[in-house]
Amino acid sequence: MITFEGVHLSFGKNEVLKGINLTIATGSKTVVIGPSGGGKSTLLRTINFFEKPQRGRVVVNDHDLMKAASKQLYRLRQSIGMVFQSFNLYPHKTALENLTMAPLLLKRGGKDEIIDRAWENLKSVGLEEKASSYPSQLSGGQQQRVAIARALTMNPEILLFDEPTSALDPEMIQEVLDIMEKVAGEKNITMIFVTHEMRFAEHIADRVLFLDGGIIVEDGTPNEVFHHPSTTRCAAFLGRILH
Amino acid sequence: MNGPFSIANWRAWFNAAPLFMRGYGQTLLISLWGLVFALIIGILAGVALTGRNRPLKLFLRGYMSFFQNTPLMIQVFILYNVLPKLGVRMGVVTVGVVGLALYTGAYAADIVASAIRAVPWGQTEAAESQGLSRVQTLVFVILPQAVKVGLPSMTNQAVNLVKNSSIMAVIAGGELMYVADSWSGSNLIYGPTFVMTAVLYLTICLPISLFARWLEKRSVRNV
Structure with a gap:
């Protein structure tokens, strides 16, 4: 389980996460969507402590990351995988x-x-x-x-995907989406995807978060968020993405 | 034929060749150890320069600035003439090795640091995301890639080091340049001496230079 409690994170004067409260269940598949600069990647990167919040608590599998020493952090990261936009193979x-x-x-x-x-x-x-x-x-x-x-x-127990298809040529996107869908269907790993691939999100997600301006604006099933968004911000964003 | 390149002068030089070969051996010895220690300094200092310890970085910058911006001859002079007065006594070979290592190490540190910086940040993130520690990331992911970037310039430094070992002549170092200098002075045979001395330096430096060029070509091809 992953828990965020009142998480605030700034880069200099720029506050990127403005009080995030969130619980992600073990084995769930969550998709995070939203405009760029909205804090999606930062949210993801807080889970393996690549970014360190100034305030609040991030608890991963009962370990409070804010209190973890580097050695503990290295250990924890062994069970938190990350897939990067630019692959970063050795x-x-x-x-x-x-x-x-x-x-x-x-x-x-x-x-x-x-x-x-x-x-x-x-x-x-x-x-x-x-x-x-x-x-x-x-x-x-x-x-x-x-x-x-x-x-x-x-x-891993947790797998983070940070815009895994954004750097790919269009004809290669589908093969990666297919693999991710297969993995999501087969493995009981907690998975969080930051992506703009809405159809993929609709297929595999049991929960969609819409993040804008450093706060979670929408939180629901794919059907709720994609087809019945409760905010105009989310509706406007989806309108721009889908057309 | 008379003059500096007369047959008699050549004959005299070849009779003295064993003396030159001893100097050649001494040059190789000093260069080899100098290179080993310069690499150790360069790798340790280069890694530290990309780290977070500010006081250490400041100290290293000071060391590098001094050794890069003063003549090697003065550095060797200090090691040989001033340090003994402070109670630090070293043999002439040790002075040569230490002097060359400190001088070349100051340049090697820059090469190592910029080679490490040339490895994309995503590599560090990938390794750390898998739970590798800082040291494991450096040893297994960053340095193997940095070697490819830094090796050509490092090889050029090795060539410079061999040539710079000739500075030992000023403190009676017994290496090739010293032999050439003192033998030619006492026998007044300069022509063949310096031609052959240059040839002897070439036999060490040219292969290293060619190796460097080959490395550069290879690394361009692999990018």
Whole structure:
């Protein structure tokens, strides 16, 4: 479970999160939408403590991040995966090594077990035959699929997706969405997506948050938020996105 | 043929060649150890420069400014003539190694720091998002990529270091330049001496330079 209690976060004078109160249930699939600069990515990045709030509390699986020492934080992050907009694969490692490096270093299981798991995840994103390719030899879509498999190989309890398709060429977006949908359907991992892909959100989300100006403006099921938004701000945003 | 390049002068030089080879060996020895310690200084200081410890960074900036902006000859002079008066005594080879390491290390630190900065920030985030510590991130993700960026310039520094080892001649260092200087002075045979000394330096530096150029070509191709 992830809990935000009165979370305020500023970058200099710019207040990005203005008092967020939020509870995200274990195993749920949440999609966060909203205009850029509204605080979506910052909200996501507070969960693995890439951004540190000035006020409030962020509690992840009973650990208060505000009080966690660096060592605890490193440990916690092992079970909080992140998929980035720009993939961020390790360019000096093959696809398979990208999956196995961190789990082996951090001993997330025995050696053989980790390698088996990596192969399995590479297979599930459909890139088994690219195991020994380097990231520079892969397309953007393939790189992002490897990045998803890399996050899965850590056996995370929480998986954060920070605009995973925004840097992709249009023809590659669908293959990544398909993989994410598959993962969301198969795994009992708490997943939070920051995305502009509304149809995808409607398929997989059990909850949609509309974030604007650093506050949660709408919070409901995809049907409620997409088809019956209770605020004009959200309706206007959806109007702009969908047309 | 008479003059500085007469047959007799060449013959005299070749008879003295074993002496030069000892100096050549000394140059190699000093350069090798100097390079090892310069790399250690460069990596440690370069990593620290990209870190968060401000007092340490200020100290390193001071060290680098001094060694980059004063002549190596004066630095070696201080190590050899001033430090003993303060109770620090070093043999001539040690002075050479320490002097070259401190001087080259000041440049190596800059190379390492900018190579680390050249690795995209997303790499650090990816590693930290998987739960790697700062040190693990540096060792397994950042440095392996930084090496590719920094190696060509570092190799050029190695060439400079070998040539700079000739500064040891001013403190009777026993290396190649010292041998060339003292032998040519006492025998008044300058032509063959300096031609051959240059050739001997070339045999060390040229392969390193060619290696550097090969590395640069290779890294351009891989980008």
